Amino acid sequence: xxxxxxxxxxxxxxxxxxxxxxxxxxxxxxxxxxxxxxxxxxxxxxxxxxxxxxxxxxxxxxxxxxxxxxxxxxxxxxxxxxxxxxxxxxxxxxxxxxxxxxxxxxxxxxxxxxxxxxxxxxxxxxxxxxxxxxxxxxxxxxxxxxxxxxxxxxxxxxxxxxxxxxxxxxxxxxxxxxxxxxxxxxxxxxxxxxxxxxxxxxxxxxxxxxxxxxxxxxxxxxxxxxxxxxxxxxxxxxxxxxxxxxxxxxxxxxxxxxxxxxxxxxxxxxxxxxxxxxxxxxxxxxxxxxxxxxxxxxxxxxxxxxxxxxxxxxxxxxxxxxxxxxxxxxxxxxxxxxxxxxxxxxxxxxxxxxxxxxxxxxxxxxxxxxxxxxxxxxxxxxxxxxxxxxxxxxxxxxxxxxxxxxxxxxxxxxxxxxxxxxxxxxxxxxxxxxxxxxxxxxxxxxxxxxxxxxxxxxxxxxxxxxxxxxxxxxxxxxxxxxxxxxxxxxxxxxxxxxxxxxxxxxxxxxxxxxxxxxxxxxxxxxxxx
Amino acid sequence: xxxxxxxxxxxxxxxxxxxxxxxxxxxxxxxxxxxxxxxxxxxxxxxxxxxxxxxxxxxxxxxxxxxxxxxxxxxxxxxxxxxxxxxxxxxxxxxxxxxxxxxxxxxxxxxxxxxxxxxxxxxxxxxxxxxxxxxxxxxxxxxxxxxxxxxxxxxxxxxxxxxxxxxxxxxxxxxxxxxxxxxxxxxxxxxxxxxxxxxxxxxxxxxxxxxxxxxxxxxxxxxxxxxxxxxxxxxxxxxxxxxxxxxxxxxxxxxxxxxxxxxxxxxxxxxxxxxxxxxxxxxxxxxxxxxxxxxxxxxxxxxxxxxxxxxxxxxxxxxxxxxxxxxxxxxxxxx
Numbered sequence: 049x050x051x052x053x054x055x056x057x058x059x060x061x062x063x064x065x066x067x068x069x070x071x072x073x074x075x076x077x078x079x080x081x082x083x084x085x086x087x088x089x090x091x092x093x094x095x096x097x098x099x100x101x102x103x104x105x106x107x108x109x110x111x112x113x114x115x116x117x118x119x120x121x122x123x124x125x126x127x128x129x130x131x132x133x134x135x136x137x138x139x140x141x142x143x144x145x146x147x148x149x150x151x152x153x154x155x156x157x158x159x160x161x162x163x164x165x166x167x168x169x170x171x172x173x174x175x176x177x178x179x180x181x182x183x184x185x186x187x188x189x190x191x192x193x194x195x196x197x198x199x200x201x202x203x204x205x206x207x208x209x210x211x212x213x214x215x216x217x218x219x220x221x222x223x224x225x226x227x228x229x230x231x232x233x234x235x236x237x238x239x240x241x242x243x244x245x246x247x248x249x250x251x252x253x254x255x256x257x258x259x260x261x262x263x264x265x266x267x268x269x270x271x272x273x274x275x276x277x278x279x280x281x282x283x284x285x286x287x288x289x290x291x292x293x294x295x296x297x298x299x300x301x302x303x304x305x306x307x308x309x310x311x312x313x314x315x316x317x318x319x320x321x322x323x324x325x326x327x328x329x330x331x332x333x334x335x336x337x338x339x340x341x342x343x344x345x346x347x348x349x350x351x352x353x354x355x356x357x358x359x360x361x362x363x364x365x366x367x368x369x370x371x372x373x374x375x376x377x378x379x380x381x382x383x384x385x386x387x388x389x390x391x392x393x394x395x396x397x398x399x400x401x402x403x404x405x406x407x408x409x410x411x412x413x414x415x416x417x418x419x420x421x422x423x424x425x426x427x428x429x430x431x432x433x434x435x436x437x438x439x440x441x442x443x444x445x446x447x448x449x450x451x452x453x454x455x456x457x458x459x460x461x462x463x464x465x466x467x468x469x470x471x472x473x474x475x476x477x478x479x480x481x482x483x484x485x486x487x488x489x490x491x492x493x494x495x496x497x498x499x500x501x502x503x504x505x506x507x508x509x510x511x512x513x514x515x516x517x518x519x520x521x522x523x524x525x526x527x528x529x530x531x532x533x534x535x536x537x538x539x540x541x542x543x544x545x546x547x548x549x550x551x552x553x554x555x556x557x558x559x560x561x562x563x564x565x566x567x568x569x570x571x572x573x574x575x576x577x
Numbered sequence: 578x579x580x581x582x583x584x585x586x587x588x589x590x591x592x593x594x595x596x597x598x599x600x601x602x603x604x605x606x607x608x609x610x611x612x613x614x615x616x617x618x619x620x621x622x623x624x625x626x627x628x629x630x631x632x633x634x635x636x637x638x639x640x641x642x643x644x645x646x647x648x649x650x651x652x653x654x655x656x657x658x659x660x661x662x663x664x665x666x667x668x669x670x671x672x673x674x675x676x677x678x679x680x681x682x683x684x685x686x687x688x689x690x691x692x693x694x695x696x697x698x699x700x701x702x703x704x705x706x707x708x709x710x711x712x713x714x715x716x717x718x719x720x721x722x723x724x725x726x727x728x729x730x731x732x733x734x735x736x737x738x739x740x741x742x743x744x745x746x747x748x749x750x751x752x753x754x755x756x757x758x759x760x761x762x763x764x765x766x767x768x769x770x771x772x773x774x775x776x777x778x779x780x781x782x783x784x785x786x787x788x789x790x791x792x793x794x795x796x797x798x799x800x801x802x803x804x805x806x807x808x809x810x811x812x813x814x815x816x817x818x819x820x821x822x823x824x825x826x827x828x829x830x831x832x833x834x835x836x837x838x839x840x841x842x843x844x845x846x847x848x849x850x851x852x853x854x855x856x857x858x859x860x861x862x863x864x865x866x867x868x869x870x871x872x873x874x875x876x877x878x879x880x881x882x883x884x885x886x887x888x889x890x891x892x893x894x895x896x897x898x899x900x901x902x903x904x905x906x907x908x909x910x911x912x
Contacts, residue, residue, distance in 0.1 A: 085747065091870065093660035100617065175627040180619050240661045256660065257671070257862035257870070259747040286747045289860055292726075293741040296734050302746070452609030452875040459613065475619070494618035 080577040081264075081281040084554070087294050087303040088566055091287045093256045096239035097218035098171040101178060103307075103564035104285065108260055111283055111570050113218035113245035114270075116145050116164065117211065119562040120569070122328060123381055124477055126211060129270075130159065130219060130246075140206035140516045147197040151269045153221040153246045159269075161199040165191045166222035168201070170234055181213040181475070206514045208521065209478030215562075216475060220244045248272070248571045249283055260285045273572035274556060280574045298323065298549055304575060305550035305557075307566035310424060311368040317549040327370055330546040331379040331561035332473045333482075334363075335538040336417070336429065339468075341461035341491070341499035344413055349405040351536040354433075354467075355392040357399035357440055362432040363542045366425055370545040377482060377532045379543055381561045384479045384525035388533045391540060396439055403440055411441015415466035418457060421448035426469040429541070433467065458497040468497050470538075473564055479525045480513045486532050498537035505531050551575075585899065589892045596888045597649065600881045601642055609875035615658045632658050645881075654885070655878035657871065664882035667867060672886055673757025674744060675852050675863035681760075681779055682787035682848060687841060690791045691830075694798025698806060699825060709795055716792025721851050725785045725858040732781060740778050742860035749774060782859040786851055790844040797840045801833035808832075834905035842898030846891035 086107070094100040097109045116131040128134075131145040151159035169188040171178055190202040203210060220235075221244035228238035235244075243251050246269065249262035262283040272279040286303060288294040295313055297303040299320065309317070318325040338345040338354070345351055364371050372380075375387040392398075403409060417433055419426035430446035437444055447465075449457070458468045472495060474481050487509045490496030508531060512524035533540070548568065550557065556572040563569070612629040613620065629635045632655075633644060648655055654664035697709035733741035744759055745751055752762040752771055760779065763772035805811060806829050814824050852865030860866070864883050871879035 083748070093657075093662070096661075099661070102617070175624050176620075177617065179624055180621045183621065183623075236661060253750060255862060256662075257866055258743060258860065261747065284747045286743075287860065288742065289857065290742075293729065293733070293860070296741055300737070451873060452607070452611075452614055455614055456608040456610060459610070493620070493622075494613075 081279065082575040082577065083282040083284055084280045084305070084570065084573055084575055085284045085286055085303040086568070086570065087286045087288050087297055087306045089287070089289045089291065089294065089308040090566075091257055092254075092260055092285060094240050095243060095251075095254075096177075096236060097220065097245075098167070098174050098178060099176045099236060099239070101216070101564070103567040104287075106564055107567050107570065108262070108285060109218055110247070110567075111249040111262055112243045112247045112251065113220065114151065114159075114247050115215050115218050116147075117214045119215050119560050120558060122559050122561055124560050124562040126215060126477075129215075130164070134211070140203075140208065142200055142202045143210060144194065144198060144200045147199070148269070149197055151246055153224070153244065154250045154265060155221065155224060155244075157221055157223055159219060159221075159246050160196045161193040162196075163219050163222055164199045165193050166225075167219045168217060170220070170225075171217055174234060174236065178213075178216050181216060182210070185210060206516050208516060208518075209476060209480045209513070212476035212478040212481075219246065221246070252282065258287055274574065278555070278574050283570050295549075298551070301551070304554050305548055305568070307548050307568075309547070309549060311366070311370060314370070314547045314549060315368055322552050323549055324552055325547055325549050326557065326559060328546045328559040329372060329380070329561070330544050330565075331381045332471050332565055333374050333377070333379055333543055334425075334429075334541040335374075335377075335470050335472065336433065336541060337458075337468050337470050337498040337538045338536070339461060339464050339466050339497075339499055340535075340537050341501065342464060343466055344406075344408060344415065345466045347406050348536060349402045350408060352392070353399045353402035353406070353440060354437060354442070355399075355536050355539050356395050356402060357436045358392065358539050359394055359432055359436045360541070361394070362436075363429065366428045366432070367542065367544055370547065371542040372545075373542055374540040376529045377486065377538075377540060378479055378525075378529055379474060379482075379561075381477065382474060382479055382482065383477050384522045386526045386529055388529050391533050392536075394436075399440060408442070413441075414443040414445055416445045416447060417467040417469070418447050418449060418454055418465040419469040420451050420454050423448075423469075425544075429469060433539075455494065459492050459494070461492070461499040464497075464499070467539075470495070470497060471565070475562065475564070477562060479528075480509070483509045483512065483525065483528050483532075486535075486537060500535060500537040502531075502535055505535065585896050589889075589896065592892055593885070593889065596885060597646065597881075598642075600884045601645060604877040604880055605638060605641070607875060611658050611875040611877060614874050615876070628658065632656070634658075654882040657876050657879045659871070659874045659876045664878050667879060668864070668882055668886055670757065671862065671864045671867045671883075673754075674759070674861065675849070675856070675865060676890075677758035677760060678779060678783055678786060678852065678856070678861060678863060679845070679848050681783040683790065683841075683845060685783060686787040686791040686794055686844070689787075690794025691798050691837065694795045695802055695825060695830065697795070697799040698802030701803060706799075709799060713792045713796040713799070716788045716795075719788075720854075721785055721789065722854045722858055724788060725782070725855055728781055728785060729858070739781050742778075742782075742858070744778055744862055745771070745775055746778075751775075782855050782861050785859075786848060786855045789851065790841075790848055793840050793844050794837060798833065798837055801836050802829055805829040805833045831905060835902055838898050838901050838905060842895050845894040846887075849887045849890055 088104055090104040092104045092108050097113050114130050116129060117126050118129040120127055130147055130151055132148045133146045135144045147161060153159055168191050172183060172188050185203045185207045186201060192200045194200050224244035225235035229235040230237055248265055248268045250265055252263045253261040264279055264282050288297055291309050291313060294306050298306045314325050317323050338351045340346060360373050375391055376385055378385040417430045419430055427448055434444040434446055457464055484490060485495035486500055488501040488506050491499045491501060508528050512521055512528060515521040515524060553576040555574050555576050558572060612625050612634055616625045616628050633641055656663055693709050697706040700706055729741055732739040749771060751759050752766040752768050755762045755765050759775040760772050763775060811824060811829055814828055852863055853869055856863045856865035857869050864886060868880055868883035
């Protein structure tokens with residue numbers, strides 16, 4: 049092309065682009081099939097399924113990779129995926145998975161038992177991301193290939209919760225990974241930015257800061273949920289960091305589904321014609337953790353006084369009604385959840401009675417409340433606590449700080465804040481996943497910013513974890529929930545509803561609470577032509 | 578000239594060493610545990626220790642610094658603890674995107690700033706002058722992120738004239754990189770439609786980025802031109818019948834150019850810093866956004882890499898400006 053022609057063309061195209069800008073970008077490809085565009089505020093910097101997971105990362109990992117089992121629906125259930133069935137030995141130690149025979153990786157390699165063994169060993173060996181789920185229960189030596197379509201995993205001790213973590217362990221292609229491994233890195237350098245999966249989508253293009261473009265795999269081994277005619281041509285995950293432009297992108301039609309919005313945004317979008325906002329009960333408890341190891345809140349009676357003074361209705365109001373109060377440390381969708389009798393609700397007389405048992409009977413103290421700067425709900429909760437504690441003579445210093453500072457201050461008991469806002473996102477329906485967050489071994493971690501040390505509770509959690517009799521186990525977890533509430537390591541706040549805003553022509557959306565905030569299963573979703 | 582250059586390069590290296598030391602110390606005394614942040618909220622102590630060991634964060638700080646300096650000598654800036662990416666490779670992607678935005682903004686600021694400054698000086702106390710003075714104050718006083726949000730609201734939300742953010746629509750594949758600058762690469766690859774779309778996406782962020790610089794250049798140009806236009810030699814030139822346009826552009830402007838060049842060099846550095854805000858608001862995948870994303874996860878290596886890149890660019894811009902003094906005013910010897 050001659051330079052002048054090209055410059056003239058560019059100028060004309062620029063004028064045209066300004067005259068008819070951005071609006072709905074047509075993502076029509078493959079005939080009538082359309083590409084589904086999902087937008088959130090968080091990028092996808094790492095793809096390796098054994099190294100990192102958060103909602104945006106897992107959104108893509110789940111689209112590119114398959115696991116032996118998968119969580120679907122609400123209430124959540126585990127269904128066979130790469131494993132068509134599984135057996136558990138009578139002693140509860142050995143799990144044998146029987147694989148489907150037609151599964152293949154994107155490069156055409158068959159997905160067999162060796163790939164499963166390699167992926168689990170890799171996940172345990174790297175000791176990153178998902179490793180915490182199984183590291184204490186499974187050794188690499190315990191994973192054996194029985195035949196090309198059967199793999200057995202023998203645990204170190206009985207752990208009935210094992211199956212509930214299997215959907216998080218994605219299978220990678222060993223040949224591809226090891227061919228790209230350098231400096232004994234087990235292919236980490238390769239899998240950060242490339243894929244070796246068997247899932248319904250494969251990577252077309254990826255800019256970690258801006259967008260990830262995935263193409264559908266037309267001959268996906270499992271087929272398509274609503275038939276081949278009703279599948280997307282691909283998926284785009286677009287990072288739009290600020291909520292306002294994200295909202296506008298949905299209204300303009302350039303994206304199909306958005307997440308990470310405020311309660312007010314969702315409410316206003318729900319009123320827009322052509323947009324719907326699914327409103328599903330969430331499973332991520334919002335708690336305000338106390339520093340149980342240092343400062344005034346080391347006194348359980350002060351913690352109880354604060355919990356009984358809290359205005360719980362205000363929490364629901366902050367969410368514009370799209371939330372439920374916690375009735376236990378465990379969310380309701382979790383196995384063996386009970387509504388704990390006598391869990392604190394606002395009662396100023398009780399609060400004052402508990403306060404009288406402390407050295408601060410007349411108040412006169414100031415407590416720090418720390419939250420992640422920019423999270424409006426957490427800020428408003430801080431203001432609610434500030435108002436709620438005024439009748440007790442307790443002042444609250446509400447501080448919004450960056451996320452690294454929350455972690456740095458909150459994980460150190462000495463000198464740490466008295467109260468800290470924490471969202472807990474359970475990744476399993478097994479009660480141990482939440483119960484163990486209140487064990488002494490969790491103290492000092494993100495979930496353990498309460499710094500609680502209670503040997504009785506530790507013993508109860510350790511015993512319940514390995515109990516194979518489900519009836520006995522349920523009774524044990526009921527007692528654990530009561531014990532946690534009585535120790536009051538946190539204000540047990542609310543469970544926000546999970547919401548997304550999406551165009552009416554988005555089909556196949558299925559809610560499942562065992563997903564990270566904002567995450568959806570993109571596999572069954574498509575756009576009506 | 579060569580001695581001058583060598584001296585300036587030595588000074589540049591010295592400044593760079595200072596920058597490395599300061600950035601390293603500030604990053605590492607920040608109250609955050611990058612290994613714990615990278616490991617995630619569920620991580621066990623052993624997982625955090627694995628990451629800490631892999632990135633050498635379990636070594637004493639002086640040893641970490643020596644290792645960093647050693648890597649730097651080999652032009653290696655380490656790896657991001659949050660993503661595992663090599664910082665050098667990341668910079669190769671994000672720096673061109675920022676440079677593209679900065680060059681567009683700087684070009685616009687220089688052309689508009691100098692033009693308006695001259696007009697304001699020539700037509701002193703006139704309409705243009707009043708506008709220029711208001712603009713000069715407003716352009717510096719109003720925060721870039723606020724202007725960015727307001728312009729997004731007007732041009733993208735209400736009037737729907739310009740895209741709200743990003744470098745290209747996600748459905749359009751960027752051209753295969755040559756320079757890494759999308760507009761330039763699209764032109765070089767003979768993809769005018771992609772170049773135009775990228776240009777339209779750059780308009781708002783480049784305009785916002787240019788404002789403080791434009792206001793400063795306008796102000797200094799106006800001020801210098803007013804002074805120069807009152808000089809005896811300008812009056813003499815006018816009396817000799819030299820055309821007014823020629824007097825202003827050839828005679829007066831050239832003599833007013835040295836402080837304007839200083840301002841441009843200074844503002845180039847500030848502009849690189851402002852990209853942190855502008856790129857965040859407009860989701861522009863450049864160095865500023867990279868630095869912000871990394872800072873929020875206490876990811877030292879990328880933050881230091883981005884800071885060094887900006888520092889080096891700033892120093893180089895200052896050097897170029899120094900060299901241009903001699904071009905603008907032959908009385909100044911580069912020595």
